[in-house]
Amino acid sequence: MMTRTAFLKTSLAAAAPGAAAGRPAAYLSSKDRRWRLAPVTAAAMGTPGLTLHIDPSIGYQEILGFGGTYTEATAYNLKRLSAPLRRNVLQLFFDPVRGAGWSLLRTTINSCDASSGYYDYTKGSANPEEFNIQPDIDNFMLPGLQEALKISGAQFKIFASPWTPPVGMKDTGLFNKGSLLPQHYAAWAQYMVRYLDAYRAGGVPVWGLTPQNEPEAYEQKWDACGWTAQGMTEFLANHLIPRLRQSHPNVRLLLWDHNKNHMLKWLETMLANGTVRGAAQGIAHHWYEDGEAKNFGPLAEAQKLAPHLPLLATEQGVFGVKLLDGDVAELYARDLLLNMQHGSAAWVVWGMAFDHQGGPNHAGNFNHSPIMIDVEKGRLYLNPSYYYLAHFSRFVRPGARRIRLSGAPETLPAAAFLQANGDVVTTVLNPGGEQVHTAIHAPARRAMVQLPPGSIATVVFPAQAS
Template identity: 30%
Template sequence: MITITAYQSTGPKDLFQHVNLKDCSTEESETIEIDRSQLFQEIDGFGASFTDSSAYLIDQVLSPQDKEGLMTQLFHREKGIGLSVIRNPMGASDYARSLYSYDDQPAGQSDVELKDFSIDHDRESILPLTKWAIDINPDISVFASPWSPPAWMKTTDTMNGGKLKEEYYESYGNYFVKFIQAYEQAGVPISAVTPQNEPLYMPLHYPSMEFLAHEEARFIKDYLKPAFLRQGISTKIIAYDHNWDRIDYAFDVLDEASESIDGIAWHWYGGRPISQSRVHHEYPQIDTHFTEGSGGEWIPAFEPAFSNLMRTGIDVMRNYAKSFVLWNMALDEHNGPTVPGFGKSTCRGIVTINQETKKLDYTLDYYGLAHFSKWVKKGAKRIGSTTNQFVKNVAFLNTDGTVVSVLFNDSHVPQSIRLKLDGQIIKQLIIPEKGAMTLVIESKGVE
């Protein structure tokens, strides 16, 4: 016996709603086949980031009742959408209230031995919220990425722009060690780190650093990985952490240091997700992660923005990603706070928290993530599934045997679908135009 539970989104007032499926088909029905015998990557999960700004808004602006409700909605596996990956900046990013690292020094001074290293800044809101999320959902993996090393390590003597000085490669490797150890002691294990967020983009209005492929490869191979081995640290090292359009960086860093690298991380601000598969096929032992994609005012809400999230999310997972992580967990009514001097922000958070009214709103990104995260559990595997020119689809097999299919009708007319599981027709249904649907398929007594 097969039972199917369906959740559907068709518009801004109809998001991730439980629906009762009716059998309905036409002669023009398209067939989508799900094949449990085709097993692909294991899934770590879906999530977003507790940036300094996000953590501040959730922890210090929301009322205690709203804060508890939001944390439940974000991370609880039954009462919420069960997010299971958190990617936190190591120090300030563009979405922080100030410029800071974990070892700031007065101008002209350095701290090669990192005697002043401290994660005290994160103890205010970032660490408590991350620990709370893990308490709610013990399956959570925490990733960490720096936007910049401490200013004294850099050619510019500032966190904005510049490069890492050669003489501080060893200190920077130890900086990661101290961060991982401090977070571990605070009750937050770090599953993976990247050496640098967006290493090929060096804006001067927020923390950044250029880290070319041969430089990152050398840092990982000769400094970061050896520092981890000396301290018995098992945290994974994920390289690149930038857009699909510079596949050459991923290949270059792997060609030089693949034995010291566990994965490649991708962002969606340029190129196409097929880059993930191209690297995977050359280096199948290297994990694929999608670690940042933000919605924003550059794609009008609702339909174009929601459609972009759903079609891209499906493509990301079909191209071997173990994770799908959006950007800020929360932003305010002005798409901030941002670091001083940033200028106008156009990004959108998973939720919006109005600093004046204290009102909490769940954005389309929350509901788009829900289509994946609510039912695809950590440890699931992507399985074979067909798509057609109109309906995008990706399917997963959970460890409890349930099959989850995420579908998106990327056309402007309803589409009739004949759904097959392992060669057997199990349902005929219609997906509304520009509609998303998650199907949870349970087989009882059927092999």
Template identity: 30%
Template structure:
């Protein structure tokens, strides 16, 4: 029996592949359909592209064997709440008082409008003063020894108007409230700076939180979640307080949750709200079965430890959520390219691949001198910088890092599976409620890199320079 030479057989296979591809394209053309299109936005470390839309690419028959990012929408993980930052007292004051109305409206639209801006959908708001407050320390009731003088009048001057404008631009906006300190008269030592909650004050503090949630709701700003103490293992020379896990668990189960329930409040309660380096703290809180019933999950900051700590807590309590609630860039790391890579790698891809349902950076806006401050960080950088002399607004690297996620990942999206290669092409993918797919990819290597994205048996190729970020979006039904 005669044998077909190998070269002829290879040629026949190539011809068959080409004919199959041509037939597929011909069928699409006959049906009036284009090959599935993928929209692309890119930011590069040299700032030549800043969340800039690129020419669309198209899915086609799968081919090649280069680095492949497989996107699998059948493998689903956490549901997303959103991305954003904190309108601290300082941030809100700058936006309200140092920008003329036209510039303020332009900035707010670029921050919160889903179509014309980056669609930020989550805010973390200090309950009272923090280390970024314009006129010093305050709480909502600074007079001992009851809550008869409780008032959010301070916030009505400029904070609430800014929050309401944000919510008007993005009606799904979620707010997480966090106290830096209870009123001083509720604490040991009688100071907002450091100390602990007085043994006789847990009930009063819970009432204080109830009043806060109710007051903001009355302003049309429902509080989606609260944490009970910002950075509970950091006492500082600004509003702060020590709170250990046993104290937090007791406060949740004995006071806060019962009083929320009695007042018809469904605001979620999050444990911890401090760095990655102490995952045992939220685990300890959640290991208390009575407290766990009332805790939605754990909140983390980025300043110490590793993002993998979020996964440790998830593994210990997989039925509870994770949120990354604070991280700030600053003058200690001024290089745009370095920050673009690190923040995307750790705060967007790393945080969400380690179960974060939401990501909020620190100050939304700071001035050219990294303030106004109230005793805390003197070199922090806002998502934007407002020049108090000229009114000019600079959009910092944090704006673009957040935008690569917030503009394309809608509230209610589910994280889905995608291949990710450490220090090479790293990725995270989401399926939005409308069925569209958003894939964020980072070239974390030191050389230009070509790769392939494959979904539902079709693929497209793309090339990114080192350190560049891309977001790809497409209709999931192709």
């Protein structure tokens, strides 16, 4: 748990930049929480057990960002906190110096499972003229984002995803089952644009949009809407894309937004349509059904199919509360690193600040989140996953490019990045039971760090003067 005073002490200490004098800086976190973004010595000498080599001249994908998911559950928890504690939570996520510096945030259009109940903006009506954003004002969705954008140094992009249209537009009349009726395609597109209008008017611009969360989910215990690839293509080409071009031409359209093992057939259908191919600006994918995210083959195939579209890992979640569980942190970091190695440009965790019981969640689908809150006692639990993910979100900023890193075995996942300012950042995960003495070679420079069992380390080589 963490109090306001402890937050200030921890965050300020972790932010001390050892690279200020031109020397490499190293930061360490461990699954047992002994180290939490702690500055550690990056020695220049010593005998390594592992040697990594960085080659900045060979670059790969540009990074869009790292972050999490803001749902009504998090908004509900934040609303119930005192104003000072709520600000501390937002600093922990969005302050790039004293916090994690999240740069990408997913949010929901209408309710999802991580909500206190079903809701939409027309009270179930199929008529978009009845749209009213008031539910997102009352439940703190919009005010919470307004406060987050005011955090010092906060720079994050927001993309939105619907779980279901209003029930009056569906063939079942149910939130958790059915499909959008074709006669309501135009109304649903108009509804989405009105959402974008309302958020823009509230000072919260939306950067990106996925047209449906998990479009193959026809029925769930929670909010869902099933599509076919052909139906989605028609909806996008004839309804949503024309409206976006007219009213929100800068909003990025992100395709798919479901499990990567089913993405290729959908992409083949959607991208065969010239309007969709010309408007799409990314491919979103989830990690479910792949065990521990072992199957990354579809990402390579997607890049062959659409090399112009960045890949975004938009939902990775763990079911169950798992309070202070270091294994979750390790699982997330491993998946993030493998996503980077296989071409993904962004990685977004499911959840943000659920309560200490993993909710609220109207479907009983309680989940882990990086920070968990005992709202009644005003206590924050910073899970190891919060610190592990901050090794990426704080140190690898949008606009960075992944670069070649050699020497890392599969048992020690790692990645290197070249920042826009010239800094070189390397992160190494040690999920094993033995300490690893690691040497990292950048051009004309070297740093050595000790990775205890069950830890993650980031080394920052500051830009060299030209």
